[in-house]
Amino acid sequence: MNDILKTDICVIGAGSGGLSVAAGAVQMGADVVLIEKGKMGGDCLNTGCVPSKALLAAGHAAENARTASQFGVTTGPVSVNFAGAMDHVHSVIAGIAPHDSVDRFEELGCTVIQAKACFTGPNELIAGGKRIIAKRFVIATGSRASVPPIDGIDSVAYFTNETIFENRTCPDHLIVIGGGPIGLEMAQAHQQLGAKVTVIEMSTILPKDDTDLVAVIRKTVETEGISLYEKAKTKRVEPHGDQIRVIIERDGTDITIEGSHLLIATGRKPNVENLGLDDAGIDYSPRGIKVDARLRTSNRKIFAIGDVTGGLQFTHMAGYDAGIVIRNILFRLPAKVDHSAVPWVTFTSPELAQVGLNEAAAREKFGNAIRVVTWDYAENDRARAEAKTTGFIKVITTPRGKILGTGIVGHQAGELIGLWSLAISRKMKIGAVAGMIAPYPTLGEISKRVAGAWYTPSLFSEKTRKIVRFLLKFG
Numbered sequence: 001m002n003d004i005l006k007t008d009i010c011v012i013g014a015g016s017g018g019l020s021v022a023a024g025a026v027q028m029g030a031d032v033v034l035i036e037k038g039k040m041g042g043d044c045l046n047t048g049c050v051p052s053k054a055l056l057a058a059g060h061a062a063e064n065a066r067t068a069s070q071f072g073v074t075t076g077p078v079s080v081n082f083a084g085a086m087d088h089v090h091s092v093i094a095g096i097a098p099h100d101s102v103d104r105f106e107e108l109g110c111t112v113i114q115a116k117a118c119f120t121g122p123n124e125l126i127a128g129g130k131r132i133i134a135k136r137f138v139i140a141t142g143s144r145a146s147v148p149p150i151d152g153i154d155s156v157a158y159f160t161n162e163t164i165f166e167n168r169t170c171p172d173h174l175i176v177i178g179g180g181p182i183g184l185e186m187a188q189a190h191q192q193l194g195a196k197v198t199v200i201e202m203s204t205i206l207p208k209d210d211t212d213l214v215a216v217i218r219k220t221v222e223t224e225g226i227s228l229y230e231k232a233k234t235k236r237v238e239p240h241g242d243q244i245r246v247i248i249e250r251d252g253t254d255i256t257i258e259g260s261h262l263l264i265a266t267g268r269k270p271n272v273e274n275l276g277l278d279d280a281g282i283d284y285s286p287r288g289i290k291v292d293a294r295l296r297t298s299n300r301k302i303f304a305i306g307d308v309t310g311g312l313q314f315t316h317m318a319g320y321d322a323g324i325v326i327r328n329i330l331f332r333l334p335a336k337v338d339h340s341a342v343p344w345v346t347f348t349s350p351e352l353a354q355v356g357l358n359e360a361a362a363r364e365k366f367g368n369a370i371r372v373v374t375w376d377y378a379e380n381d382r383a384r385a386e387a388k389t390t391g392f393i394k395v396i397t398t399p400r401g402k403i404l405g406t407g408i409v410g411h412q413a414g415e416l417i418g419l420w421s422l423a424i425s426r427k428m429k430i431g432a433v434a435g436m437i438a439p440y441p442t443l444g445e446i447s448k449r450v451a452g453a454w455y456t457p458s459l460f461s462e463k464t465r466k467i468v469r470f471l472l473k474f475g
């Protein structure tokens with residue numbers, strides 16, 4: 001343990017958050033040590049966003065082939081090579097991996113240590129037999145699947161996001177416990193790739209999203225053939241021959257569901273254990289490391305970002321947090337997080353995207369002093385051309401038109417939400433979107449049309465008609 005490394009910034013965890021801090025800081029002239037105990041790229045690249053979106057893309061390709069006849073395109077019977085779909089998943093990971101690799105970060109100038117880090121004091125830690133003393137530390141150790149203590153859970157084999165992308169045979173019947181974004185994305189991908197799928201959710205599916213938008217997802221996945229059990233308590237799981245039985249209770253009745261495979265997708269646990277946080281003087285709980293608005297922990301020289309803080313657990317939030325700590329550490333600016341315009345997207349088909357307040361949250365905050373306008377995909381010419389008319393946009397504003405939140409359920413909703421994210425973060429009024437020229441025919445016109453609809457009651461009113469008739473008298 002004589003090997004001592006002194007550095008400006010020591011980053012723990014080379015996932016979405018840690019990599020962003022390390023790359024930014026080293027390129028701006030700081031001396032950076034980056035420590036990763038597992039795979040470079042963390043959850044997002046290896047077991048999260050990237051594989052899940054690649055598997056969904058494979059599922060959507062199968063679904064598009066099955067429904068191609070509506071365009072007059074005939075295919076033979078659609079067959080899926082599940083292992084081929086997983087090959088696609090791993091080729092996408094492999095394509096992105098060099099960007100997050102040890103080689104790239106060493107070329108940028110970081111010292112990369114591939115080992116587990118553990119604090120031994122308020123300004124030092126050990127990793128890979130080295131003692132690292134840094135002016136500032138950034139903890140970006142992420143989160144892992146949280147498996148609930150369901151009776152019998154240890155008696156059966158189950159997937160989490162860490163193992164499901166290693167599976168190369170299509171499950172006959174995949175039972176998914178948890179109807180959040182992971183549960184629903186994986187449920188639809190597997191169903192579209194040929195598995196029978198059942199989802200068990202103790203609340204309602206996608207409980208963090210607007211209920212009207214979620215209703216569209218519910219209808220779509222049920223129509224596609226996924227069995228949903230909402231407001232269902234998982235009482236027990238048990239092996240039954242080579243099958244898995246899940247016993248649930250819904251409306252006071254026990255129901256037994258038998259499947260070939262089980263996925264647990266019931267939320268996340270921040271990685272706070274075995275990090276020596278007590279030795280470093282850092283306040284934390286099982287819900288995450290406590291940080292202030294500048295992302296400083298209770299030890300002011302140590303910052304924490306991304307999933308480990310237990311906040312909004314998205315790759316783009318880990319990246320956003322990275323920008324905040326870089327400004328704090330390198331430029332001594334008191335930059336603070338602002339969560340008023342955080343978008344998120346669930347990548348089912350149709351997609352569900354949200355930014356700002358949803359209707360329920362807006363009503364809770366402002367009572368009935370809000371306006372809600374909607375516009376259907378079915379009214380959009382591009383959506384019609386592409387036979388993707390399911391869905392709608394919902395915008396919530398103050399009575400004077402300040403945009404409070406937007407939700408979109410429909411084809412490419414995730415590509416449409418950026419405009420609303422910008423509008424909310426720049427505190428724009430809905431008139432700015434109504435006045436935008438949107439190219440025809442694009443799905444983007446949906447945003448312009450919903451903004452236009454906000455003005456419909458006043459624009460096409462009797463008062464306006466009277467004014468127009470009066471003015472026309474003058475020639």
Ligand SMILES: Cc1cc2nc3c(=O)[nH]c(=O)nc-3n(C[C@H](O)[C@H](O)[C@H](O)COP(=O)(O)OP(=O)(O)OC[C@H]3O[C@@H](n4cnc5c(N)ncnc54)[C@H](O)[C@@H]3O)c2cc1C
Pocket residue numbers: 012013014015016017018035036037038039040041042043044045047048049050052053115116117118140141142143161182271274275305306307308313314315316317318347
């Ligand atoms: C299935 C799934 C799908 C997802 N899809 C999306 C999506 O579509 N869009 C989106 O925005 N988000 C998505 N997410 C969430 C996203 O993956 C996370 O929010 C993001 O990865 C968090 O980044 P992070 O840097 O905080 O942590 P991570 O990416 O998890 O990185 C943490 C790193 O720290 C390392 N580490 C932990 N402890 C130590 C230690 N003691 N010493 C050294 N290293 C350590 C870990 O090995 C890991 O590599 C998804 C997540 C899952 C599970």
Ligand SMILES: NC(=O)c1ccc[n+]([C@@H]2O[C@H](COP(=O)([O-])OP(=O)(O)OC[C@H]3O[C@@H](n4cnc5c(N)ncnc54)[C@H](O)[C@@H]3O)[C@@H](O)[C@H]2O)c1
Pocket residue numbers: 148177178179180181182183185200201202203204205206207232233234265266267268312313314344345346347
């Ligand atoms: N597209 C995306 O951006 C995306 C995709 C996947 C994951 N993520 C991120 O990862 C996080 C974790 O995803 P997640 O879906 O695991 O978590 P989640 O917390 O969002 O959803 C978990 C769901 O499981 C349910 N649940 C919990 N315990 C249960 C039980 N015993 N029985 C039945 N249902 C139970 C909850 O009610 C909830 O609906 C997300 O919150 C999100 O931040 C993002």
